[in-house]
Amino acid sequence: PPPAPTPAPAPTPPPARVGHPPSPSPPLLVVNKYIDDHLRSLIKQLRDRTTSYKEKVIDPYASSPEHSPPISRCDYSIREAEERTQKEEEGREKKEEQAKKKKDGEVEVKAESSWSKVILTCLFSMTDMLFKPLEEKLDVWMDETIDPFTDHRYIFWLSLVTLVYNYNMWFIPVRLAFPFHSPRSIPFWTFFDVLADIIYLLDIMAFQTRLQFVKGGDIIKDRSLTKLNYRKSARLWVDIFSVFPFDLLYFHFGFTSLFRVNRMLRVGSFFEFSDRLESIMSRAYIWRVTRTIGYLLYLLHINACLYYVASNYEGISSTKWVYDGEGSAYLRCYYFAVRTLINIGGLPDPQTVFEILFQMSNYFIGVFVFSSLIGQMRDVIGAATAGQTYFRTSMDNTVSYMNTNKIPKLVQNRVRTWYNYTWASQGMLDESELLEQMPLVMRTAIAVDINLSTFQKIELFKGCDNQMLVDMLLRLKSVIYLPGDFVCKKGDIGKEMYIIKAGAVQVVGGPDNKTVFVTLKAGCVFGEISLLQSAANGGNRRTANVAAYGFANLFVLDKKDLNDILVHYPESQKILARKGRKLTKAKGPVPAGPVEQRRGLALFTEKPPTPKLLRNHEKNAG
Numbered sequence: 378p379p380p381a382p383t384p385a386p387a388p389t390p391p392p393a394r395v396g397h398p399p400s401p402s403p404p405l406l407v408v409n410k411y412i413d414d415h416l417r418s419l420i421k422q423l424r425d426r427t428t429s430y431k432e433k434v435i436d437p438y439a440s441s442p443e444h445s446p447p448i449s450r451c452d453y454s455i456r457e458a459e460e461r462t463q464k465e466e467e468g469r470e471k472k473e474e475q476a477k478k479k480k481d482g483e484v485e486v487k488a489e490s491s492w493s494k495v496i497l498t499c500l501f502s503m504t505d506m507l508f509k510p511l512e513e514k515l516d517v518w519m520d521e522t523i524d525p526f527t528d529h530r531y532i533f534w535l536s537l538v539t540l541v542y543n544y545n546m547w548f549i550p551v552r553l554a555f556p557f558h559s560p561r562s563i564p565f566w567t568f569f570d571v572l573a574d575i576i577y578l579l580d581i582m583a584f585q586t587r588l589q590f591v592k593g594g595d596i597i598k599d600r601s602l603t604k605l606n607y608r609k610s611a612r613l614w615v616d617i618f619s620v621f622p623f624d625l626l627y628f629h630f631g632f633t634s635l636f637r638v639n640r641m642l643r644v645g646s647f648f649e650f651s652d653r654l655e656s657i658m659s660r661a662y663i664w665r666v667t668r669t670i671g672y673l674l675y676l677l678h679i680n681a682c683l684y685y686v687a688s689n690y691e692g693i694s695s696t697k698w699v700y701d702g703e704g705s706a707y708l709r710c711y712y713f714a715v716r717t718l719i720n721i722g723g724l725p726d727p728q729t730v731f732e733i734l735f736q737m738s739n740y741f742i743g744v745f746v747f748s749s750l751i752g753q754m755r756d757v758i759g760a761a762t763a764g765q766t767y768f769r770t771s772m773d774n775t776v777s778y779m780n781t782n783k784i785p786k787l788v789q790n791r792v793r794t795w796y797n798y799t800w801a802s803q804g805m806l807d808e809s810e811l812l813e814q815m816p817l818v819m820r821t822a823i824a825v826d827i828n829l830s831t832f833q834k835i836e837l838f839k840g841c842d843n844q845m846l847v848d849m850l851l852r853l854k855s856v857i858y859l860p861g862d863f864v865c866k867k868g869d870i871g872k873e874m875y876i877i878k879a880g881a882v883q884v885v886g887g888p889d890n891k892t893v894f895v896t897l898k899a900g901c902v903f904g905e906i907s908l909l910q911s912a913a914n915g916g917n918r919r920t921a922n923v924a925a926y927g928f929a930n931l932f933v934l935d936k937k938d939l940n941d942i943l944v945h946y947p948e949s950q951k952i953l954a955r956k957g958r959k960l961t962k963a964k965g966p967v968p969a970g971p972v973e974q975r976r977g978l979a980l981f982t983e984k985p986p987t988p989k990l991l992r993n994h995e996k997n998a999g
């Protein structure tokens with residue numbers, strides 16, 4: 378490039394004064410486009426390098442900046458072409474993103490062109506305008522958006538909507554079939570109908586538009602988006618149709634519940650309520666059984682209505698088969714439905730072809746529907762008692778195995794006792810089986826919630842890293858020992874340590890192990906001495922016998938697991954090693970004779986230190 382003249386220094390803009398708008402910057406002075414571009418790219422490179430070094434200071438493992446080879450002229454044009462393509466690509470991506478946003482409803486609906494959408498937009502803006510005052514009032518006492526899965530207020534509201542749905546489901550057919558509309562009853566029906574419609578409407582306007590939803594893993598909590606999501610969903614149309622006031626036709630055709638049949642379409646709310654209730658109930662099967670019984674009663678209800686309509690069609694009391702007009706019409710018809718649909722029989726035989734056809738279809742429907750409902754009921758009850766069935770099967774199999782192998786009765790009885798106690802105390806045989814299915818974060822949350830506070834109180838772990846305790850919690854196994862069972866025996870190799878979850882154990886010794894040295898209760902640790910000592914000088918041997926006193930529920934921590942954990946916590950490892958040494962010194966092997974009985978963790982306290990003066994004196998004398 379030709380030698381460029383030295384550029385005159387660009388005039389510096391006067392500093393912007395406080396309270397005054399900054400003056401416009403002077404136009405850029407370009408002396409040589411090539412040099413200018415080159416300088417810019419240099420500045421960019423330097424900036425990138427600074428950012429990368431900054432990152433490296435924060436995170437020492439960040440990758441080092443790569444050094445690019447010197448750029449030749451040819452490379453430069455290649456680089457230019459590459460940059461252009463990259464820019465084009467970025468532009469295309471931006472456009473695609475915008476299109477996606479539009480599609481997702483993040484861009485105003487007015488941008489969409491089709492006629493139906495324009496009409497919809499107008500409709501929605503009109504409703505927005507109409508109901509704005511109401512919405513503003515609702516905003517005062519309602520959250521901006523609702524989490525449909527955990528918000529108990531929403532579940533309570535759903536129960537109200539379900540009640541209304543059931544009112545419609547049960548009363549619309551019965552009012553249609555039986556002569557339940559009289560001048561006296563009509564005002565009551567009207568009152569309840571209007572009340573039901575108000576609840577449906579409130580649900581559409583105040584609740585459905587506020588429901589949070591998940592999109593691409595994100596929980597969308599923005600009110601305008603939750604509203605838009607509901608407006609775009611198929612549910613909106615069902616909901617709107619279900620409150621459409623066909624009732625206005627009463628004025629022309631008279632008062633009949635036929636014009637309210639559309640209210641029965643809101644079955645979605647019922648199933649949503651059912652799902653939410655199941656997820657918050659501790660015994661969900663109770664609801665499932667109730668729901669199945671409800672289906673059964675409803676089918677009988679519909680059949681009773683149909684029987685009355687058939688009797689009315691043929692003429693009340695016109696034959697032996699039809700309803701005879703005596704007593705409560707609904708009760709008599711329901712009784713007929715129960716006897717025919719459940720195939721009990723014993724009713725007058727149908728006479729006419731119509732009656733025979735009606736009765737035959739009743740029997741057929743009865744067989745299919747009832748067998749499937751009974752099957753459903755069996756499944757629900759089977760699922761609720763699956764744990765118990767598993768326990769029974771396991772115990773039966775074990776007993777038959779022991780019988781085949783001629784195991785002594787005493788042992789057999791102990792095994793049975795273990796099964797029964799384990800089932801009674803924890804409602805399952807192996808808790809860990811259940812927890813294993815969950816992701817680690819959930820298991821940690823449960824373990825921390827159940828046991829962390831107990832662990833933090835244990836003297837041995839005081840001063841240890843909290844995260845180490847959490848790691849330990851995740852590796853614990855729960856074991857139950859029967860009364861008198863030896864948990865560990867003196868001289869055995871110690872491969873596990875124990876934390877008492879419930880019950881008690883005793884450190885025993887003397888002739889026949891009858892002397893009790895100490896009783897350890899829930900929250901105490903034992904078996905840690907041999908675990909924390911090295912095998913070099915035989916320190917890994919149990920220093921005492923420990924037996925279960927009553928039923929003892931213990932947490933077991935494996936030596937291997939403990940060592941795996943301690944690798945990551947050197948400080949805690951040092952603390953535990955120090956405590957282990959102290960404990961060995963303090964306890965050592967249990968003496969043969971009885972000693973004064975000390976309780977719980979009192980054993981773990983150190984003896985008072987030798988006064989400093991005496992220690993110095995001993996040192997000097999030595």
Ligand SMILES: Nc1nc2c(ncn2[C@@H]2O[C@@H]3COP(=O)(O)O[C@H]3[C@H]2O)c(=O)[nH]1
Nearest residue numbers: 903904905906907919920921964965967
């Ligand atoms: N030796 C001894 N062990 C005790 C005493 N009290 C409780 N223990 C526990 O009994 C356990 C037996 O196995 P370990 O030696 O591994 O660890 C021992 C201690 O945790 C005691 O007074 N002396």
